[in-house]
Amino acid sequence: MDLDTVVVGGGQAGLALGHHLRRAGVPFAILDAQDRVGDAWRHRWDSLTLFTPRRFSALPGLPFPGDPEGHPGKDEVADYLARYAAHFDLPVRLGCRVTSVRPGTAGGFTVDTSTGTVRAQRVVVAAGAFHTPRIPEVARKLSPRVVQLHSSRYRRPGQLPGHDVLVVGGGNTGVQIAAELADDGRRVVLAAPSLGPVLPQRWLGRDIFWWFSRLGTMRLSPESVLGRRIAAQNPVVGTDVAGLLRRVDRVGRVVDADGDNLRFADGGRRRVDAVIWATGFRPHYPWLEVPVLDPSGAPVQREGVTDWPGLYFLGLPWQRARGSAVLGWVGRDAEVLAARLAEGRRPAPARPVVSA
Known part of the structure; x- marks a missing residue:
């Protein structure tokens, strides 16, 4: 089967990108190994509660239900993601584990999965940042x-x-x-x-993420002085x-x-x-047979764009900004990438005919 764009991963990054790709008219499919949308969240520890209140925990186009100032648990997040995929009728192929992404013989990519092989012009790796336990x-x-x-x-x-x-x-x-x-x-x-540094959940009567939003903290670039300082701390x-x-x-x-x-x-x-x-994770892309990884296995990319034409990443920590891997802010990166992918599908303007 031939596809324009394959998105690897049906978590928050992949779903947000799917929303923007559909709005931009880009044909795509989202491939996810889980049995249900949101299962990556369901499998985390029982008492996990988001730092971000519901007001700042939504993906583009669909508010997070419940008290806007309350903090959702991990199962609420999982159910919200499933609702999001259903609400926008996103083409998520569940139980579809990607086993290989490699350059196609005629350009684009060949994507092998547990349910078959597809060919795609572009591939976006939105598989998250938490792969192999360290x-x-x-x-x-x-x-x-x-x-x-x-x-x-x-x-x-x-x-x-x-x-x-x-x-x-x-x-x-x-x-x-x-x-x-x-x-x-x-x-x-x-x-x-x-x-x-320890930050309180609330300060001066407001959730700390209200202040982050107002002050632009979540939009800080990883290349900015303040961004580098926060990332290190x-x-x-x-x-x-x-x-x-x-x-x-x-x-x-x-x-x-x-x-x-x-x-x-x-x-x-x-x-x-x-x-x-609680020692974190290391990047692990054993199925990615395209030379875009550094010696540690991390993707070499700039704002999600690799040097290999048609291959992109989405949802990595500090990919474009402080909020690149955060539920309520990943949609901003997704919108930028979707616009790039839509632009890439437009035919080049015809060259003007010059009279001899």
């Missing part, structure tokens, strides 16, 4: 008696045996999971050599970190492990029953 090598040294979960597999405290739990990672995910486990009565150790939003640190023990970087024990950079040792690795 787990330190030291994890291999722990005894099988220690239950280890990456944060992407953590659902609730009941998954973990025993009482002593180590959470590794000082970002938003790490501190949120540490707080939940402390609330559950676990003895929590937080391995976080550094913590970014990785702020923690909405968690009472000071209160958390009164309830958990904070240690430095994990440097070694032996049996049930871990050793830290400050020389301390702890025995644990379980470890949560």
Whole structure:
């Protein structure tokens, strides 16, 4: 089957792009490996709640239902995405796992999937930024008696045996999971050599994202001085970190492990029953057979555009701005990319005939 544009990934980025492509009259299909639209959100931990209020959590053209000032849970987000795809009748092919994207013999791309092969003139990779869990090598040294979960597999405290739990990672995910486990009565150790600046959920009577929107923070370019500074700091939003640190023990970087024990950079040792690795993800595109990845596996692109004609990315952190990978702001990048794709389909103007 021949298609003009294939979008790999039916999450928020792919759906927002689909909305704009349809408005621009560009034929396309969205390929997604999940069984339902929104399943990537359904599979995250039970208590996950967005930092952004519903007012700032919508994709283009469809408000997020409910209290605009309230913060939706992960299942609400999943249901909203499914509603969005149905509302705009977007051509999402579910259960369609992409196994290869490679240059076509006559131009464009050949896209192999679990349900067949398609040919496309353009491909947009909107598969998100959270692919393969990043787990330190030291994890291999722990005894099988220690239950280890990456944060992407953590659902609730009941998954973990025993009482002593180590959470590794000082970002938003790490501190949120540490707080939940402390609330559950676990003895929590937080391995976080550094913590970014802590921002309150509300300030001067307004949600912090209202201020971000007003001040243009979410539109900051990754090349701007302030943008680079914020990206490097990785702020923690909405968690009472000071209160958390009164309830958990904070240690430095994990440097070694032996049996049930871990050793830290400050020389301390702890025995644990379980470890949560809130250590992020690494890019992983084993199916992308086009030379646009750097040695670490990350895409080489500028504002989503690669050097390979017809191949684009969407939804990467800081792709064009601070909000490029955030639910309520990815639509801005999608609109820009859709306009580029629509422009690329227009025939070149005829050259004027010049008389001899």
